[in-house]
Amino acid sequence: MSDTPIATAFTELVGVRTPIVQTGMGWVAGPRLVSAAANAGALGILASATMTPEQLRSAVREVRSRSGAPFGVNLRADASDAGERVRIILDEGVKVASFALAPRPELIARLKDAGVVVIPSVGARRHAEKVAAWGADAVLVQGGEGGGHTGSVATTVLLPQVVDAVDIPVIAAGGFRDGRGLVAALAYGAAGVAMGTRFLLTSDSTVPDAVKARYLAAGVQDVTVTTKVDGLPHRMLRTDLVDALERSGRTASLLRALRHASAFKRDSGMSWAAVIRDGLAMKHGRELTWSQVLLAANTPMLLKAAMVDGRTDLGVMAGGQVAGLIDDLPSCAELVERIMAEAHATLGRLPTVV
Numbered sequence: 293m294s295d296t297p298i299a300t301a302f303t304e305l306v307g308v309r310t311p312i313v314q315t316g317m318g319w320v321a322g323p324r325l326v327s328a329a330a331n332a333g334a335l336g337i338l339a340s341a342t343m344t345p346e347q348l349r350s351a352v353r354e355v356r357s358r359s360g361a362p363f364g365v366n367l368r369a370d371a372s373d374a375g376e377r378v379r380i381i382l383d384e385g386v387k388v389a390s391f392a393l394a395p396r397p398e399l400i401a402r403l404k405d406a407g408v409v410v411i412p413s414v415g416a417r418r419h420a421e422k423v424a425a426w427g428a429d430a431v432l433v434q435g436g437e438g439g440g441h442t443g444s445v446a447t448t449v450l451l452p453q454v455v456d457a458v459d460i461p462v463i464a465a466g467g468f469r470d471g472r473g474l475v476a477a478l479a480y481g482a483a484g485v486a487m488g489t490r491f492l493l494t495s496d497s498t499v500p501d502a503v504k505a506r507y508l509a510a511g512v513q514d515v516t517v518t519t520k521v522d523g524l525p526h527r528m529l530r531t532d533l534v535d536a537l538e539r540s541g542r543t544a545s546l547l548r549a550l551r552h553a554s555a556f557k558r559d560s561g562m563s564w565a566a567v568i569r570d571g572l573a574m575k576h577g578r579e580l581t582w583s584q585v586l587l588a589a590n591t592p593m594l595l596k597a598a599m600v601d602g603r604t605d606l607g608v609m610a611g612g613q614v615a616g617l618i619d620d621l622p623s624c625a626e627l628v629e630r631i632m633a634e635a636h637a638t639l640g641r642l643p644t645v646v
């Protein structure tokens with residue numbers, strides 16, 4: 293029966309109706325998408341890395357005014373103002389803190405003491421083991437097919453590896469879009485699925501139509517991984533910009549990086565010191581050139597050019613391989629209902645053991 297809930301350790305932990313997460317995506321996961329996902333029974337997660345702290349506070353309040361369901365906030369643990377963002381999460385009584393990079397044990401403890409559920413995102417087994425040992429309540433594991441910053445190990449290999457390694461609920465991400473995927477993830481031992489690209493491609497997402505059209509038109513081979521944007525493997529649609537970045541030399545990269553960094557500084561109100569501090573935090577422990585550090589600091593502007601301004605020519609369109617399989621724009625309510633119905637149908641079709 294498609295209306296029978298599928299209860300898992302994740303739905304119990306967070307108090308949502310379905311084992312589905314709409315992930316925090318910069319410039320995409322704003323109050324409208326998050327409240328629509330939450331009202332549909334999924335865990336909606338606000339992306340805060342591309343908001344100022346004041347914008348984050350008002351976005352949290354807007355979600356709350358549109359939905360009574362639990363939701364989360366995604367933040368970068370290495371951001372210079374992470375403490376201020378955590379303060380907002382605590383002040384505003386947000387249910388879930390999601391982290392793009394592993395948060396420190398003290399930060400996890402501070403959130404947990406206040407009753408916030410802590411769910412870091414990881415792309416490798418050893419990171420999952422580390423955050424589990426530090427007290428994370430659950431872990432979101434993203435396989436290489438996933439959109440945005442991503443690893444190289446496919447979900448089908450990484451997910452069972454992480455499930456076997458930790459005792460906390462594991463949420464599977466990277467390549468999911470339907471009920472078959474949800475059942476497959478549960479069969480691997482996950483407690484739910486998290487989807488980015490699929491929620492970006494809904495009628496509730498505020499991404500401009502021209503940009504959504506590019507994703508809908510894309511085939512699996514049109515989604516690529518490049519390190520040329522910010523030095524880290526980043527999955528996105530292959531465009532002329534991506535091809536140009538792949539070809540360009542060091543000087544051209546540095547000039548482009550400086551141009552974008554100053555635009556980001558202007559729009560975000562950040563000081564150069566803060567831009568450099570965030571860039572250095574990213575550089576720490578990695579082999580990045582200065583142009584990559586600057587590009588890293590302004591990657592949000594490249595994403596904004598597409599996701600907010602609709603510039604398919606200038607912007608970065610982050611997305612997973614699954615974009616190649618998606619060809620419609622349902623509402624979040626239609627999507628979640630469809631996934632649950634497909635999951636039940638899939639479970640009903642599984643061979644019975646005699």
Ligand SMILES: Cc1cc2nc3c(=O)[nH]c(=O)nc-3n(C[C@H](O)[C@H](O)[C@H](O)COP(=O)(O)O)c2cc1C
Binds near residue numbers: 391413439487
């Ligand atoms: C446009 C876009 C922006 C993203 N921004 C973030 C982000 O700010 N923080 C984060 O933790 N993950 C981010 N991600 C990764 C997603 O949260 C998610 O883990 C990923 O999309 C899952 O793979 P899928 O696209 O195959 O569903 C982003 C992904 C996309 C497509």
